[in-house]
Amino acid sequence: MKESMKVVFELSGEHPSLPPSEILHCLRSEGIENTYLDVFGSFLLTNIKNERGLEQISKRLSLTHFINMYLFSANPSLNDLLDRAKDIDVRIEGSFRIRCENRSNQRLNSTHLERKLGEIYAVNHKVDLENPDTEIRLLLSDEVWFVGKRLFQIDRKQYEKRKANYRPFFLPISMHPRLARCMVNLSEVKAGEKLLDPFCGTGGMLIEAGLIGAKVAGSDIKGWIVNGCKQNLEHYGIREYELENIDVGEIGIFGKVDAVVTDFPYGRASTTNREPVEKLYRRAFSSISDVLRSGRRLVCAVPSVDLVKIGCEYMNLVEIHPFRVHGNLIRYICIFTK
Numbered sequence: 001m002k003e004s005m006k007v008v009f010e011l012s013g014e015h016p017s018l019p020p021s022e023i024l025h026c027l028r029s030e031g032i033e034n035t036y037l038d039v040f041g042s043f044l045l046t047n048i049k050n051e052r053g054l055e056q057i058s059k060r061l062s063l064t065h066f067i068n069m070y071l072f073s074a075n076p077s078l079n080d081l082l083d084r085a086k087d088i089d090v091r092i093e094g095s096f097r098i099r100c101e102n103r104s105n106q107r108l109n110s111t112h113l114e115r116k117l118g119e120i121y122a123v124n125h126k127v128d129l130e131n132p133d134t135e136i137r138l139l140l141s142d143e144v145w146f147v148g149k150r151l152f153q154i155d156r157k158q159y160e161k162r163k164a165n166y167r168p169f170f171l172p173i174s175m176h177p178r179l180a181r182c183m184v185n186l187s188e189v190k191a192g193e194k195l196l197d198p199f200c201g202t203g204g205m206l207i208e209a210g211l212i213g214a215k216v217a218g219s220d221i222k223g224w225i226v227n228g229c230k231q232n233l234e235h236y237g238i239r240e241y242e243l244e245n246i247d248v249g250e251i252g253i254f255g256k257v258d259a260v261v262t263d264f265p266y267g268r269a270s271t272t273n274r275e276p277v278e279k280l281y282r283r284a285f286s287s288i289s290d291v292l293r294s295g296r297r298l299v300c301a302v303p304s305v306d307l308v309k310i311g312c313e314y315m316n317l318v319e320i321h322p323f324r325v326h327g328n329l330i331r332y333i334c335i336f337t338k
Helices: 018-029 054-060 078-087 110-121 157-161 177-186 204-211 223-235 248-254 277-291 305-312
Strands: 005-011 034-040 043-048 064-074 096-102 134-140 145-153 194-197 215-219 241-244 257-263 292-302 316-326 329-337
Touching (some): 005 018, 018 034, 018 043, 018 054, 018 064, 018 316, 054 064, 064 134, 177 257, 177 292, 194 204, 194 248, 204 215, 204 223, 204 257, 248 277, 277 305, 305 329
Parallel strands (some): 215 241
Antiparallel strands (some): 064 145, 134 145, 316 329
């Protein structure tokens, strides 16, 4: 095993708490031991004991932009940055370039900062702004400035390409693939394990879980939606799946599962089959608790705190993330354990 290494994750600004949570649960799912250090604005600094698996993490994450090897940090000033850079030996392989990401509240000239830091390393290394062997990233927060070496860039464009309107079958209201992938990651499901969505709809959760190698199972009360979900899974090359046109009370047909990830119906008669929403939620939480393996996770989105409380009657709530969809519409993304 290699020595421990500090890593800086560049978080997206889509939500205050989901990006760091997604990272930490992904690290756990891939068996990467880590010491959680801190979040500085839009940057998460952590210490990992084994860098193997980081590439797989980069393929799973949806709310992160870059993963960088930590080199050093400085107080938020150019003078301190340059003094530190001169004192610390940074190993650069081949050519290099500097890229600055300013997430601080200071108005700074990023190009100027890149040039001044680059002058120090250009003494011994060739600058290549187009296709460098090494990219050094200068990350600016209000509290601290980080300097890191880029390891992986997250392919966030893939999620845009999987938006609902690009699928063979879609409904007007559908969760964005980035958020669906984040919820799958929060469940800590591993490749080869079985993930269930008992309100699968058009298959957004199942698509994201299948693409990271999980075996997927889904159900919906409406048969025509189940047929559409099948079309979508096949479209994305997902073959290991089970789909059933059943009520949530019948999900025991799937046997025990390693994770449940779902977006609960929101109370409209069309989505609850005219069943009172509180009754539906109680039946759902009870059935999910029955099929979920001990110690494993349910990750779900619900529309109110009162409905979260119902889940607490059946499982242990470990995290809750309010997520504003639009206007006054808020979903609560919850992690429960069996």
